[in-house]
Amino acid sequence: MAHASYQSFGRIRSVSRRALSPDEGLRRLESSAGEGFLLPFGKGLSYGDSCHNDSGHLIDMAEADRILSFDLQTGLLEAEAGVDLQTIIMHCRPHGWFLPVTPGTRFVTLGGAIANDVHGKNHHRRGTFGAHVRSLNLVRSDCGEQRLDREGDPALFSATIGGMGLTGIILSAEIQLMRVPSLDVIQNVRPFGSIADYLTLAEEADAQNEYSVAWIDQLASGSRRGRGVLLSANHADDGESPALFVRRRQMLSVPVQPPLNVLNRPFLKLFNAAYRFSQIRKAGREVKTGWQSYFYPLDGVAHWNRLYGPRGLYQHQSVIPYSAAADALPALLAAAEEGGVGSFLTVLKRFGTAGSAGLMGFARPGYTLTLDFPNQGERTLRLLDRLDSITVDAGGAVNPYKDARMSPETFAAGFPQWPQLEVMRDPAILSDFWRRTALVCKANA
Ligand SMILES: Cc1cc2nc3c(=O)[nH]c(=O)nc-3n(C[C@H](O)[C@H](O)[C@H](O)COP(=O)(O)OP(=O)(O)OC[C@H]3O[C@@H](n4cnc5c(N)ncnc54)[C@H](O)[C@@H]3O)c2cc1C
Known part of the structure; x- marks a missing residue:
């Protein structure tokens, strides 16, 4: 049994956690040695406690990392759940295939991408990652291993996609890759002056481009509030530039934890001005x-989250109809500006009408806004509560796999289908997130 931090990306709660190998985890699961004592863990690139079970054991799935088969003609790939996306990219790229959906980091595991039904910059075209999963092997404490697909057991398949690891351990999955002429893209930059301007541009950009995402200058206030740049792109049709593929251990790195948050307001003002300028130069x-x-x-700088200082960071991702x-x-x-805490990365994206491929997925028709804040204790928590209430009042939802503190009521408002997942949950599996949200709702019902 390994003892390590097994932190999540936000690094809010730093404790030593116990993790089992996949073999040992399966043995314990099959012997049903207790209620809610296990949780599969990928690479901990979720931001909060949905990948933790601090009163039980994690199962370190990243150890199960083999590609099992790949059909060059059809682009159908089967791999163990601990394979990360960069390994899949390296395997399929020479043959003209790419991930149909990719999140903003290539280090997530296949199992983690399915369990959170992650989205990318092309949600309007391809939906979520789960939409491209053909089948998967799942093992549960109550019925052993089974092969699932949309036809055979649609309810358990759908609950597992976006089910945050709670329906069982995904051992392997078969996914359909996307044919591309080049992995590189032809990018277009369009500056906008306000959210209203963005909303008029976004739909048209989605119609014309495979990818589209906006960066917002969160520190711009008054009449400049909501200004930013819309970055849209399609795959290039003529090969790739010879950029080196950088492996994690070869990257630039923040080697030690700075004692303070380096990403403070003065730094962010400079950074935002420089970033905006560099993008506007490419406009048109x-x-x-x-x-x-x-x-x-x-991904170019390993451990960049350490720059938030020893207290870590919160990410708030909302989706608004x-x-x-x-x-x-x-x-x-406006609430973020009044809260006085600058967000390093503020990203806005229009989700398409396809929504999520699973029962519980976060992606749904609407706009998704992502804000990153350094943890400044009560002040930050008050701000995040305010953001939650604006989101819920607008009929939206807060992303559970980016969260470390939302209330059970906020979760239930955005995910009224949670009781269905609770019925499907493997009784031996539990996460800290589920314990503090859904199980509280259940106890209060
Ligand atoms: C820089 C950065 C950019 C990001 N960009 C995006 C983005 O654009 N879009 C987006 O949607 N997300 C994004 N994310 C979030 C990230 O993609 C997800 O949280 C992803 O699910 C993390 O995968 P992981 O392998 O690290 O899994 P973990 O975080 O370790 O676990 C995630 C969940 O998967 C479960 N799980 C893991 N393995 C298995 C398994 N084998 N069987 C069953 N359940 C399993 C865990 O129990 C947990 O509930 C980003 C994160 C970072 C740090």
């Missing part, structure tokens, strides 16, 4: 951009 031109820097801009976006998005930005 089509610029070929390497796939690493377009899809994974943050289309009809409420014109009012709620400016209200969220």
